[in-house]
Amino acid sequence: MRRVAVIVAGLVMLVLFGVGLIFTFSRLGDFELPQDNQQTVAFSQGGNTLEGTLITASGDGPVVLLVHGDGPQDRWSSGGYLPLVNTLLDAGISVFSWDKPGVGTSTGNWLHQSMNDRADETLAAIEALRQLQGAGQRPIGLLGFSQAGWVLPHVPALTDDVSFLLLMGGAINWQSQGRYYATIRLEREGKTPAEIATELTRQAKAHRVWFGDDATYDEYLAAERSAGQREDSTLSKDRFLFARLNHHEDARSDIAGLTLPVLVLSGADDLNADPQETVSAYRSLLNGVHTQSRFHIVPDATHSLLSARRYNYQRLDQWPFTTQARFLLSGRNAYADGVLKTATDWIVEVSTATHKN
Incomplete structure (x- = not known):
C-alpha cells in the first residue's frame, strides 16, 4: 500500500511539473492586454455608432488602426488579435480597433456595407482619434486583414492623414x-x-x-x-x-493611386486568397513609387500569416481542439517565422521617417 502511495505521489509531482513547464514556456500572457492606458473611443458613420479601444504604448510613437477582414468581428477578433496587438505594444506602437457594425457594442449591420462604406468608417475612426487629447501629429497607419484589401487602398484617397498601410493576407479581385x-x-x-x-x-x-x-x-x-x-x-x-x-470589387485602381509606404505580407500557403496574384499586383503597380514599400510572400504561412504546418485551415471553425490549444499556448509564436518582427520593424522605420519629415 505504501508503495502505491509513493507511485501516486510521484505521478502527481510529474503532472504538476509538466503543468509548470507549460505555464513557464507558454505564451498565455500574449492573450492578456495591459489594463493601463486603455481608452474607449466611440464615433459615428453611416448612421451607426461604433465603439472601440485605444491602447497607448508611448507618448509620441505611431498609432495603428486594425481594419478587420470578413465576418462578425469584434475589436479584438474574439481574442485572436491579441498576440499581434501585444507585439505591437511591446514595440512602442499604439493600437486602436473597434467592433464592426452590429457586433459587440457597435450598432448597425456589417453585411449592409460596401467596401467604400468600410473606407468611410476607417476615415471616421481616424478623425475620432485626432480629436483626442494628446493625439497631436503622431503618425497613423492602417493594418488590415484579408477583406481589408479592398478597404485600405481606398482610404488615402479620402485623407492625407495616413502615413502607411500594412496588409496581411489581402486579395485583389473579389x-x-x-x-x-x-x-x-x-x-x-x-x-x-x-x-x-x-x-x-x-x-x-x-x-x-x-x-x-x-x-x-x-x-x-x-x-x-x-x-x-x-x-x-x-x-x-x-x-x-x-x-x-x-461582387465587382477590384483593388487595382486604388492601389495605383498610392504614394505612401506599403507593406504587403501574403502567406505562401494561403488557402483563401492567391498570394501570387496579390503580391504581383502590388509589385507591378507600385514598383519604384516609394522606397520603403515592401511586398513579400512569406514561406510556411497561412492566410493569417500563422505557421502553415500547424494552422492551415480555410475557416477558424475547422480548427480541432488540439490546434486551438496549441494557439493559446503559442501566442505570438504561432506566427510564421519573422512575420511579427518584419511588421513591427517596418512600422517603426516608416514612422520614424514620417516624424522627421
Whole structure:
C-alpha cells in the first residue's frame, strides 16, 4: 500500500511539473492586454455608432488602426488579435480597433456595407482619434486583414492623414478570390479536376445572374436548391445582398493611386486568397513609387500569416481542439517565422521617417 502511495505521489509531482513547464514556456500572457492606458473611443458613420479601444504604448510613437477582414468581428477578433496587438505594444506602437457594425457594442449591420462604406468608417475612426487629447501629429497607419484589401487602398484617397498601410493576407479581385477559395475547398473535399471545373463553371454562370441587379433572394434560393446545393452552403439573405453589393470589387485602381509606404505580407500557403496574384499586383503597380514599400510572400504561412504546418485551415471553425490549444499556448509564436518582427520593424522605420519629415 505504501508503495502505491509513493507511485501516486510521484505521478502527481510529474503532472504538476509538466503543468509548470507549460505555464513557464507558454505564451498565455500574449492573450492578456495591459489594463493601463486603455481608452474607449466611440464615433459615428453611416448612421451607426461604433465603439472601440485605444491602447497607448508611448507618448509620441505611431498609432495603428486594425481594419478587420470578413465576418462578425469584434475589436479584438474574439481574442485572436491579441498576440499581434501585444507585439505591437511591446514595440512602442499604439493600437486602436473597434467592433464592426452590429457586433459587440457597435450598432448597425456589417453585411449592409460596401467596401467604400468600410473606407468611410476607417476615415471616421481616424478623425475620432485626432480629436483626442494628446493625439497631436503622431503618425497613423492602417493594418488590415484579408477583406481589408479592398478597404485600405481606398482610404488615402479620402485623407492625407495616413502615413502607411500594412496588409496581411489581402486579395485583389473579389471574383477571382472567390474562385481561388472555391477551388481550394473543392480540392480539400476530394473532388476531381473535372468536377472542380464543372462546379466553377456553374458558379460563374449563377453569379452573373444572382449578383446582377434584377434577381431576388428567393429566386437565388430556389435555384440553388434545385441544383442540389446543400442548405449549409447557400447564402443567408444578408450575405446574398452583401455579395451583390461588393461582387465587382477590384483593388487595382486604388492601389495605383498610392504614394505612401506599403507593406504587403501574403502567406505562401494561403488557402483563401492567391498570394501570387496579390503580391504581383502590388509589385507591378507600385514598383519604384516609394522606397520603403515592401511586398513579400512569406514561406510556411497561412492566410493569417500563422505557421502553415500547424494552422492551415480555410475557416477558424475547422480548427480541432488540439490546434486551438496549441494557439493559446503559442501566442505570438504561432506566427510564421519573422512575420511579427518584419511588421513591427517596418512600422517603426516608416514612422520614424514620417516624424522627421
